[in-house]
Amino acid sequence: MNYNSLCEFINSTFINQAEIIPNADMKRFTSFRIGGAADLAVFPKTKECLVAILDYVIKNKIKHIVIGNGSNVLFCDRGYNGVVIITTQMKNYTFNGDVLLCDAGAPLTQIAVNAVRSGYKGYAFACGIPGSIGGAVFMNAGAYEGQVSDILLYSEYYNTKTGQICRMEASEHEFDYRHSSYMDSDKIILSAAFKLEKAEDVNECVALMEEHIKARKEKQPLEYPSAGSVFKRYPGYFTAKLIDEAGLKGYCLGDAQVSEKHAGFIINRGNATADEVCELIEIIKDAIYKRVGINIECEVRYID
Numbered sequence: 001m002n003y004n005s006l007c008e009f010i011n012s013t014f015i016n017q018a019e020i021i022p023n024a025d026m027k028r029f030t031s032f033r034i035g036g037a038a039d040l041a042v043f044p045k046t047k048e049c050l051v052a053i054l055d056y057v058i059k060n061k062i063k064h065i066v067i068g069n070g071s072n073v074l075f076c077d078r079g080y081n082g083v084v085i086i087t088t089q090m091k092n093y094t095f096n097g098d099v100l101l102c103d104a105g106a107p108l109t110q111i112a113v114n115a116v117r118s119g120y121k122g123y124a125f126a127c128g129i130p131g132s133i134g135g136a137v138f139m140n141a142g143a144y145e146g147q148v149s150d151i152l153l154y155s156e157y158y159n160t161k162t163g164q165i166c167r168m169e170a171s172e173h174e175f176d177y178r179h180s181s182y183m184d185s186d187k188i189i190l191s192a193a194f195k196l197e198k199a200e201d202v203n204e205c206v207a208l209m210e211e212h213i214k215a216r217k218e219k220q221p222l223e224y225p226s227a228g229s230v231f232k233r234y235p236g237y238f239t240a241k242l243i244d245e246a247g248l249k250g251y252c253l254g255d256a257q258v259s260e261k262h263a264g265f266i267i268n269r270g271n272a273t274a275d276e277v278c279e280l281i282e283i284i285k286d287a288i289y290k291r292v293g294i295n296i297e298c299e300v301r302y303i304d
Contacts, residue, residue: 001062003040003083009056010042010049018053019043019089026075029067029086031130033225034274035075035303038084045089047103047190051158051165054188057083058160065303066188068105068132072139072227076304077274087134099153100194104134108141116209121199122151124209128216130228134189138182139299140175144212149175151194157187165190178232178299221259224267230281231264232297239296240264246287253280278302 003022010018024041027033044050057064063082067073070086087105094101095118102111111133112126125146129136136148137155152170159166166187174181182189199205216222231239243249243263250260252269256276259265266277281298288296 006056010053013052014049017045017049024084030070030073030075031225032074032227033268034272036077036079038080040083041086042083043086043089050090050190053085054158054160055163068135069130071130072135073301073303074227074274074277080303087132098196100196102133103191104132104189106133108133108136116205119198119202120196121205122197124205124212127209128213133192137189137192138180139178140180153193153195155192156190158190160186160188219262221261221265221267224269226265226267227300229264230266230298230300232299234294234296242288242292243284246291248284248287256280
């Protein structure tokens with residue numbers, strides 16, 4: 001497809017408000033460092049620009065997908081025949097009284113660390129999670145007994161069916177473990193607002209944050225590209241323990257490997273392919289089903 005008209009629209013209507021990269025290598029824009037080239041990658045810098053781009057591609061029936069920091073996705077090896085809209089340049093956030101306002105592409109860890117160091121409670125769990133605000137709300141990201149639903153006030157989204165910008169209160173998100181109502185919907189997250197509550201003991205919050213960060217460095221294979229934990233936790237089980245007990249810790253397919261440091265991670269040891277990762281995921285799922293009779297669910301989004 002010829003994307004010249006889209007590029008001309010962006011460059012003429014939103015001067016210096018978006019970056020455009022043709023034939024974009026998705027290895028550069030995902031934490032897994034895996035995937036072929038997308039026809040076009042567009043990086044809007046404002047909510048208004050993002051909405052206009054979405055409106056344009058929808059009206060012109062251009063295949064597209066919206067991602068954030070690319071930390072929980074796997075692009076296929078042959079690439080993406082369409083437009084990838086990446087929100088990472090929509091990174092503004094503001095501490096405004098008792099509310100923290102964030103653009104969808106703002107980095108979760110940076111915001112959480114700043115919130116903790118500024119004396120606010122409830123953010124230590126997020127320090128070290130590599131995603132964007134939009135992605136965190138989308139999947140109700142969490143760790144160490146905390147999750148986004150604990151601190152969210154509301155989010156703002158673009159409804160791709162109606163063309164309207166709407167606000168959704170926290171109670172309307174249908175939050176559950178690694179789930180929100182945004183999944184499988186026609187809504188694109190534009191921004192989010194979080195509550196700010198001063199901690200009684202700031203030093204205690206900072207110590208908790210540093211403990212979480214230290215634990216991540218010690219227990220997770222941060223030295224290799226990955227998409228984080230590959231599988232959702234199955235009620236009553238620790239997935240990494242199940243994988244280890246199935247004898248798959250360290251198991252390799254090409255350069256895709258079940259981490260020897262944390263079996264819940266699949267790492268890219270250099271030149272892993274999406275096909276290798278997908279095959280490894282199926283091997284793990286089959287092994288655990290045969291061993292204990294449960295179906296574990298992959299939480300990494302595959303994009304083709």
